[in-house]
Amino acid sequence: MTTILFENPIFLEHKVPEGHPERPDRLKALNLALEHERFSPLSRQQAPQGNEDLVLLAHPEEHLRTIMSFIPEEGINSFEADTHASPASLQAALTGIGGAVAAVDAVFAGKADNAFVASRPPGHHAERNKAMGFCFFNNIAIAARHAQQRHGAERVAIVDWDVHHGNGTQDIFWDDPSVLFCSTHQMPLYPGSGAKTETGAGNIVNAPLSPDTGSDHFREAFKSRILTALDDFRPDFILISAGFDAHYRDPLAQINLVAEDFDWATGRLLDVAGKTANNRIVSLLEGGYDLQGLAESAGTHIYRLMRG
Numbered sequence: 001m002t003t004i005l006f007e008n009p010i011f012l013e014h015k016v017p018e019g020h021p022e023r024p025d026r027l028k029a030l031n032l033a034l035e036h037e038r039f040s041p042l043s044r045q046q047a048p049q050g051n052e053d054l055v056l057l058a059h060p061e062e063h064l065r066t067i068m069s070f071i072p073e074e075g076i077n078s079f080e081a082d083t084h085a086s087p088a089s090l091q092a093a094l095t096g097i098g099g100a101v102a103a104v105d106a107v108f109a110g111k112a113d114n115a116f117v118a119s120r121p122p123g124h125h126a127e128r129n130k131a132m133g134f135c136f137f138n139n140i141a142i143a144a145r146h147a148q149q150r151h152g153a154e155r156v157a158i159v160d161w162d163v164h165h166g167n168g169t170q171d172i173f174w175d176d177p178s179v180l181f182c183s184t185h186q187m188p189l190y191p192g193s194g195a196k197t198e199t200g201a202g203n204i205v206n207a208p209l210s211p212d213t214g215s216d217h218f219r220e221a222f223k224s225r226i227l228t229a230l231d232d233f234r235p236d237f238i239l240i241s242a243g244f245d246a247h248y249r250d251p252l253a254q255i256n257l258v259a260e261d262f263d264w265a266t267g268r269l270l271d272v273a274g275k276t277a278n279n280r281i282v283s284l285l286e287g288g289y290d291l292q293g294l295a296e297s298a299g300t301h302i303y304r305l306m307r308g
């Protein structure tokens, strides 16, 4: 397998208040883990800055204008209790989108089988018209729309294993059966959505997990809810909202996964992609707030993508 890692130092310039969990150190910890020699075959590329038009693939122009108006000239501005912007935040967010779109282009051009985008801020909580939960723009929704519009993807599956429900992604694709959205997440937990009864146009599959869920129950839910839905849907492209905050060390949730669980889940999605999607997978970093848990888990995930 050829795997491309998209990265850019601008992602470290999105500043947050002291003590905020979604901090630049997250990417520094991942970068340190990626120095291991097992990652030497990885193709590492600079994520390009996306243009503002890409935002409009998943958001109204009003949302873009609102975000732009909140970017401070200095210091930090707050959209809401959890979500903050510094002077470079718009550039960082647009580069996250640019990296996601470049990753989609690379796998559809056959330059790689799969790709991982190590960006921040994350995106899956951003609804059509609302920034929330550390997220400004919904990177994964934009990547899905780009795959459809630029590359003719007909059945895009988004698998979200971040410990928080991807309410933003669900909101954007709620009535769109061309995109399957599957999520495992702790419930109850922020943002509060993600019940099994939330099914959209039959294209939303939620697998809520109780606090203290461990590896066995996670894998069982992933198999019975997510993999069966993917088998039925037969995606021609798979996107992963790869949050690693379901790791047992994570301070924001109470699910008890270990790094090997992300290896396992990645392997199952590689199997599906091999059968129906010509191996095409693009994975975007979402959450993960314990530096060691994040670095180990994301490293394990990327290494699995490299091995196929």
Ligand SMILES: [Zn+2]
Pocket (backbone or CB within 6 Å): 162, 163, 164, 243, 245, 286, 287, 288
């Ligand atoms: Zn999360």
